[in-house]
């Protein structure tokens with residue numbers, strides 16, 4: 001999917017919601033846990049229930065890799081099941097020396113047909129370039145993350161800049177808003193206006209609303225650009241909205257609430 005198609009979808013749906021499929025076998029409703037293909041069955045119900053209210057799905061690969069071959073198969077089935085209208089994110093946080101990153105890119109962009117992948121920037125340009133060689137695919141580089149540990153490196157000053165500022169400015173030289181996005185945690189909304197000065201046109205993937213306490217209102221106030229420019233992710237708040245058989249209906253209600261709130265913030 002390209003940037004234009006993503007923006008069109010946001011305009012049509014009046015939503016910039018990304019549903020996070022952090023599907024944990026121990027947290028899905030009891031009646032599904034004994035199912036031979038429990039993870040995929042759960043994801044299928046969540047996708048069916050939320051697809052009218054969101055524009056993207058983020059699959060956090062850790063939850064699937066933890067289950068071995070079966071988990072990987074459930075991930076493949078899930079990516080294939082997500083409607084082609086929706087932007088897909090492999091939240092894999094990869095990045096390695098160039099020839100290894102090429103294999104990661106092949107794994108997530110060719111073997112699995114994801115539209116994008118999250119990548120850690122620590123190893124520099126040659127670790128990120130291979131992901132940028134694909135047309136209509138995006139690399140989503142960690143900028144300023146939502147977790148406490150962000151203060152250990154990302155929020156350390158290097159001269160008069162934070163490390164995360166250096167990372168975002170430098171990485172932005174390697175790609176364009178057509179193939180590059182950045183992760184900014186919703187819990188870091190005080191830095192969002194500053195980040196918008198560094199990358200006014202790029203999309204930002206913003207996780208951390210819901211369970212981590214980030215504010216959708218603040219993120220929208222400081223992060224929206226002329227094309228929306230935001231994908232706000234919620235995982236647990238949506239997929240575990242209920243533990244009983246009505247889990248998909250409850251997930252739909254929460255996704256719809258996010259969509260309605262987002263509609264009020266959009267400036268087009």
Ligand SMILES: O=C(O)c1cc(=O)[nH]c(=O)n1[C@@H]1O[C@H](COP(=O)(O)O)[C@@H](O)[C@H]1O
Nearest residue numbers: 060118145146183185207211212234235236
């Ligand atoms: O790259 C990410 O998606 C990510 C970056 C970040 O800074 N913080 C963060 O929470 N995430 C991911 O976003 C999701 C947040 O999940 P919930 O807190 O349940 O909404 C998880 O899949 C995290 O791995």
